Amino acid sequence: MFVLLGLVQVFNPLSPNIFYGLLGLKLYFYYIPLMFVGYAMLRKEDDLRRFLVVNMFLAAVISLVGILQIIVGLDFLNPSGMADIDELGHGVRMTQAGLRVVRPPSVFVSDGRFANYLVLAFIMGLGAGGFMLLRSGRGRKIVFPAVSLVALATVLSGVRGAFVFVLASAIVLSAGMLWGAPQSVGGGYRLVKAIRRSFIFVAIAVTLGVFLFPEAVGGHFDYYRETLLPGGENFQTADRTWDYPLANLQVALADSHWVMGHGIGTGSLGAQYVSKILGAPSSNYWVESGYGNLIVELGILGPILWLIWTTSLVWAALRITLRLRGTWAFPIALSILWFAFLLLFPLTWGALNAYQNFILNAYFWLLVGVLFRLPELVKQDTGDLQVTSVLAR
Numbered sequence: 001m002f003v004l005l006g007l008v009q010v011f012n013p014l015s016p017n018i019f020y021g022l023l024g025l026k027l028y029f030y031y032i033p034l035m036f037v038g039y040a041m042l043r044k045e046d047d048l049r050r051f052l053v054v055n056m057f058l059a060a061v062i063s064l065v066g067i068l069q070i071i072v073g074l075d076f077l078n079p080s081g082m083a084d085i086d087e088l089g090h091g092v093r094m095t096q097a098g099l100r101v102v103r104p105p106s107v108f109v110s111d112g113r114f115a116n117y118l119v120l121a122f123i124m125g126l127g128a129g130g131f132m133l134l135r136s137g138r139g140r141k142i143v144f145p146a147v148s149l150v151a152l153a154t155v156l157s158g159v160r161g162a163f164v165f166v167l168a169s170a171i172v173l174s175a176g177m178l179w180g181a182p183q184s185v186g187g188g189y190r191l192v193k194a195i196r197r198s199f200i201f202v203a204i205a206v207t208l209g210v211f212l213f214p215e216a217v218g219g220h221f222d223y224y225r226e227t228l229l230p231g232g233e234n235f236q237t238a239d240r241t242w243d244y245p246l247a248n249l250q251v252a253l254a255d256s257h258w259v260m261g262h263g264i265g266t267g268s269l270g271a272q273y274v275s276k277i278l279g280a281p282s283s284n285y286w287v288e289s290g291y292g293n294l295i296v297e298l299g300i301l302g303p304i305l306w307l308i309w310t311t312s313l314v315w316a317a318l319r320i321t322l323r324l325r326g327t328w329a330f331p332i333a334l335s336i337l338w339f340a341f342l343l344l345f346p347l348t349w350g351a352l353n354a355y356q357n358f359i360l361n362a363y364f365w366l367l368v369g370v371l372f373r374l375p376e377l378v379k380q381d382t383g384d385l386q387v388t389s390v391l392a393r
Contacts, residue, residue, distance in 0.1 A: 002305040003029060006264050009298050015263025017280035024265025024297065027356040031365045038369025045135070045377055048332070048370070052128040053139040059121035060146035063153035066106035066114055067209075070156045070216050078105055085109055093158055096226055096233045099219035103158035108359070115159035116347075116354050120339060120363055121150045122166045126173045126198055127335025133194040134182070134328040147198050148205035155206060156220055160240075161350070163224055165342060170199075176334045180325040191331070245289040245350050252292035255285075261299035268297065269356040290348035290355070310344040313368070320371055328381070329374040336371045340364065 006028055010021030042048050069076050074090050088110040091103035103111035125147035132140045154166045174195045181191045209217045226232040252258065265271060267286030275282045285296050294302035317340055321333040343364055347354040354360055 002309050005298055005301055005305055009261060009264035012261060012263030014257060014260070015266055016283050017274065017278070019274045019278050019280050020265035020268075020271060020283055021263055022265070023270060023274055024263070024268050027265065027268050027270075027358075027361075031358070031362045034362055034365040035369040035372075038366040039373045040369070042370060042373045042377060044380065046137075048131075048374075048377060049135075049137055049139055051370070052124070052131065052332075053142050056121070056125055056128055056139075056143045056146040059117075059125065060142070060149045062106050062114075062117065063121070063146075063149040066104040066118075066153045067149070067156060069104035069106065070102055071213060074102060074104060077107065079109065088112075091158070093223055095219055095222045099215070099222060101158045101219050101223045102156075102216070104153075104156065106153075111157065111159065112353065113357055113359065115154070115157045115162035116357055116360055118150055118154045118157060119162050119165045119169070119342070120360060122147065122154065123169050123173065123335050123339045123342075124367075125150055126169065126177075126195075127331045129198050130177050130191050130194045130331025131328060133190045133197070134331070144197055144201045148201035151202040152205040152209050155209070156216065158220055158223065160224060160228055160236075164228065165346075169338060169342075172338060173331075173335060176338075177331050180321075180330040180334060182326050182328075194331075241350075245292075248287040248289035249292040249295075252287045252289065252295040255296065257299075258295055259299050261295065261297050261302060264297050266297055267293045269353050288351055290350060290352045293352045306348075310348075314341055314344060317368070317371055320375065324374055324378065327378050329378050333371055333374055336367045339367065 006025060009015075010018065010025065012021070015021055042051070065077055069078065078089050080086050080090070089105040091105075091111045093101040093103065095101060104114065105111045106114040106117075108114045108117065125143060128139070128143045129147060132143055151166065154162050157163070177191050177195065206217070226234045227236045229235065230237075262283070262285040265274075266283040271283050271286070274280050287293055287296055291303040291306070294306055298305075314337070317333075317337045321330070321337045324330045324333045343354055343360060355364075
């Protein structure tokens with residue numbers, strides 16, 4: 001129903017140009033087929049291992065580029081010359097004490113996209129670490145150092161949302177993996193060991209960062225303290241998490257066309273390039289609230305159908321994850337479930353940019369397919385963790 005609404009909204013008479021509608025279709029629906037790719041590409045457990053190792057190796061490289069940009073300057077492997085690119089890729093904040101808080105973009109040009117990717121990489125890294133220690137095989141020497149680099153890059157990202165979501169993910173996933181650990185003493189101990197090893201690597205990486213680059217790391221920590229903690233000199237947590245998105249949602253509802261919207265894509269990520277490159281009339285319909293933007297583009301049916309399909313997907317993912325409790329696949333399933341929840345609810349509450357970011361969108365649908373494949377992989381298992389009774393419940 002949500003897809004059908006999007007197709008109809010391409011021809012919304014209030015849309016300035018049909019190219020906005022085509023942009024919207026790409027941003028919302030283009031990567032959905034990757035769900036079937038993720039399901040089909042995993043034939044056996046080794047396929048999953050290779051997938052995780054390759055992606056965590058990439059995460060380590062991407063994180064390292066961002067860290068180097070803090071050290072040697074934002075021009076390192078970062079294009080410049082256009083006003084919009086310079087603004088996205090050369091962001092700087094200031095603390096109350098006047099310390100510069102540089103926001104590296106790594107390979108993404110945009111510091112916000114880099115920060116969102118770090119949240120995904122950290123979540124998958126923790127899940128991969130739990131999986132690696134529950135099963136024998138290669139990959140641990142890549143996964144755990146990669147998690148530490150991702151954590152350090154998150155601290156140095158200067159993006160408060162990413163910093164908070166990584167901290168929350170560390171707490172939620174650690175508690176969840178212990179709760180869903182295999183019933184055997186050995187299985188539970190391995191997950192404790194995975195969590196402990198991840199935190200040790202993270203602590204070593206951050207400590208080295210503090211000693212080697214005290215001004216950079218210290219400035220970022222000061223910025224987080226001043227803006228995130230109650231009593232900070234510039235406390236903004238309540239405003240950015242609730243007041244500001246709610247105010248933007250109210251602006252969307254106050255629009256005279258809130259019933260039918262202005263057309264899909266008119267307030268989406270990259271709409272400015274439709275006007276700049278294709279010469280279409282400018283679209284000035286957008287708000288900084290995910291659900292508000294759904295109203296602006298799709299009318300009041302937009303957020304209603306969005307909530308229905310996202311709730312259905314997360315509920316189905318939760319059922320799969322619970323079926324896998326007590327198996328070697330549970331850490332991966334829990335990580336995918338947690339990422340899907342964050343992307344479709346908290347991040348969407350703030351803005352649609354995270355879901356419309358092609359990196360996160362592609363990974364999201366690919367991982368959904370991986371999640372639904374995991375029960376079949378567990379059934380193939382003849383190793384030390386027997387899960388037939390768990391899957392039968």
